[in-house]
Amino acid sequence: MGRQTLVSRRAVLGAAAAAAAxxxxxxxxxxxxxxxxxxxxxxxxxxxxxxxxxSWITFNVGNDPELRAxxxxxxxxxxxxxxxxxxxxxxxxxxQAVIGYGLRKLGRPPSLFSADKVWISxxxxxxxxxxxxxxxxxxxxxxxxxxxxxxxWEEHLPMLLDMKAAGRVRYVGITTSEGRRHEEVxxxxxxxxxxxxxxxxxxxxxxxxxxxxxxxQERNIAVIxxxxxxxxxxxxxxxxxxxxxxxxxxxxxxxxxxxLKFIVSHPVITCAIPATSQVAHVKENMAAAxxxxxxxxxxxxxxxxxxxx
Amino acid sequence: MRDWLTYRLSDLLLFSPRTYYRMLERHNxxxxxxxxxxxxxxxxxxxxxxxxxxxxxxxxxGILGLLWAGVAWAxxxxxxxxxxxxxxxxxxxxxxxxxLFLWAGIFRRDLRFSLRRDPADALGLTLFVAALAIxxxxxxxxxxxxxxxxxxxxxxxxxxxxxLGLLLLAEGRSLxxxxxxxxxxxxxxxxxxxAIARAGPAP
Numbered sequence: 179m180g181r182q183t184l185v186s187r188r189a190v191l192g193a194a195a196a197a198a199a200x201x202x203x204x205x206x207x208x209x210x211x212x213x214x215x216x217x218x219x220x221x222x223x224x225x226x227x228x229x230x231x232x233s234w235i236t237f238n239v240g241n242d243p244e245l246r247a248x249x250x251x252x253x254x255x256x257x258x259x260x261x262x263x264x265x266x267x268x269x270x271x272x273x274q275a276v277i278g279y280g281l282r283k284l285g286r287p288p289s290l291f292s293a294d295k296v297w298i299s300x301x302x303x304x305x306x307x308x309x310x311x312x313x314x315x316x317x318x319x320x321x322x323x324x325x326x327x328x329x330x331w332e333e334h335l336p337m338l339l340d341m342k343a344a345g346r347v348r349y350v351g352i353t354t355s356e357g358r359r360h361e362e363v364x365x366x367x368x369x370x371x372x373x374x375x376x377x378x379x380x381x382x383x384x385x386x387x388x389x390x391x392x393x394x395q396e397r398n399i400a401v402i403x404x405x406x407x408x409x410x411x412x413x414x415x416x417x418x419x420x421x422x423x424x425x426x427x428x429x430x431x432x433x434x435x436x437x438l439k440f441i442v443s444h445p446v447i448t449c450a451i452p453a454t455s456q457v458a459h460v461k462e463n464m465a466a467a468x469x470x471x472x473x474x475x476x477x478x479x480x481x482x483x484x485x486x487x
Numbered sequence: 488m489r490d491w492l493t494y495r496l497s498d499l500l501l502f503s504p505r506t507y508y509r510m511l512e513r514h515n516x517x518x519x520x521x522x523x524x525x526x527x528x529x530x531x532x533x534x535x536x537x538x539x540x541x542x543x544x545x546x547x548x549g550i551l552g553l554l555w556a557g558v559a560w561a562x563x564x565x566x567x568x569x570x571x572x573x574x575x576x577x578x579x580x581x582x583x584x585x586x587l588f589l590w591a592g593i594f595r596r597d598l599r600f601s602l603r604r605d606p607a608d609a610l611g612l613t614l615f616v617a618a619l620a621i622x623x624x625x626x627x628x629x630x631x632x633x634x635x636x637x638x639x640x641x642x643x644x645x646x647x648x649x650x651l652g653l654l655l656l657a658e659g660r661s662l663x664x665x666x667x668x669x670x671x672x673x674x675x676x677x678x679x680x681x682a683i684a685r686a687g688p689a690p
Binding site: 235236238239240241242244245269270271272455 | 500501502506510570
């Protein structure tokens with residue numbers, strides 16, 4: 179099945195830089211301009227930093243000017259640390275508008291990789307919803323559009339692929355979370371020409387390791403890991419426990435970094451998208467995208483340690 | 488429908504507790520001193536309960552219709568909808584209840600509110616007084632600012648609670664129609680508050 183990707187000049191330059199970085203740092207993990215670890219999107223070769231920014235709950239702050247300013251500060255810190263991919267959805271209340279506010283305030287950072295979703299049960303209303311989302315973000319087009327939780331995917335996915343063919347979006351994907359409808363996700367991955375799949379993957383929720391991640395590798399599909407901290411619950415439950423002494427060896431100075439490094443050290447994961455409303459946390463998260471990543475034996479040790487707590 | 492069944496209640500809580508409670512605070516700041524008017528309406532209803540009659544029923548129903556319409560427009564439509572896409576549907580329910588009060592109480596003259604010495608009336612009066620005088624204290628009692636206090640006639644939850652209490656004190660052929668939306672709203676509010684209580688601070 180052919181994978182036609184309309185590649186912009188920015189993407190070509192990014193891919194060229196990535197190829198150069200790959201030759202220096204290996205085929206899977208490379209270094210972005212700020213020293214941030216990055217991975218290639220399999221369908222294009224364009225590289226993305228391994229840590230992105232989610233917006234579920236944290237960016238849904240309505241018209242509250244103080245909270246909007248906090249979100250913009252989070253975005254500023256994210257871009258300053260080399261971040262690129264921001265993910266949102268029409269389901270997330272005012273999050274898209276708040277992202278748009280932040281982007282305008284930051285002068286529309288050119289490094290942005292905009293990832294949004296279509297989430298509506300009527301296929302005919304999909305294009306209108308996407309256009310409304312685009313206006314909220316204030317972007318000329320999205321880099322990635324995904325069918326949110328497979329809602330009406332049979333209607334939305336052909337429309338998104340048409341948009342991609344027409345150059346109105348660069349990548350197409352599907353999402354699920356918390357293990358929902360994995361059989362259907364696999365069916366789509368196996369039969370449709372998608373660029374991205376977004377699934378829940380963290381140190382305790384590893385079901386996707388069995389079938390979805392191998393299939394993504396086989397089908398050259400980039401993988402976004404959502405709910406890296408189980409919406410903060412993992413961090414809260416681990417906060418009172420000590421980090422293992424050996425975590426220094428993998429460059430993890432906090433539980434957030436420990437958990438993120440576990441996720442992004444899986445060779446098929448393209449990036450994780452932790453959401454936060456705090457600048458300190460986004461800096462901490464982005465620091466997990468630097469330094470070395472655990473190898474497979476260290477990953478097993480990380481799982482055993484957390485499961486044993 | 489099959490897709491909707493895959494969502495849990497916590498999946499539909501779209502905002503953090505901090506965002507929600509700051510929204511209450513900002514609403515209180517924006518509408519001040521309308522809270523005093525809502526409080527006066529509540530106290531007025533309490534006083535009217537001692538004077539049952541057709542005129543009393545029309546006045547109480549009119550006040551309730553006004554308050555439900557006010558909450559629908561000023562809070563649910565204008566403010567809550569900015570963080571919850573379901574809020575406009577809730578505003579619609581509040582608007583319908585407002586119209587039902589006007590229809591049943593004013594046009595049909597079908598509502599009477601009275602205090603009898605029976606358990607249902609005692610419960611009704613307790614609920615109404617709790618909504619009017621105790622609910623606003625929940626904010627400071629749970630460690631939040633006074634500015635986040637929720638008043639009867641201004642915010643949905645105490646308005647629903649107080650209305651349920653008043654309907655327990657009411658007589659009329661339309662009573663069951665008036666009870667449906669407050670009971671539905673009670674269930675929605677309870678589920679939302681439960682999800683907020685379970686949610687931790689935003690990451």
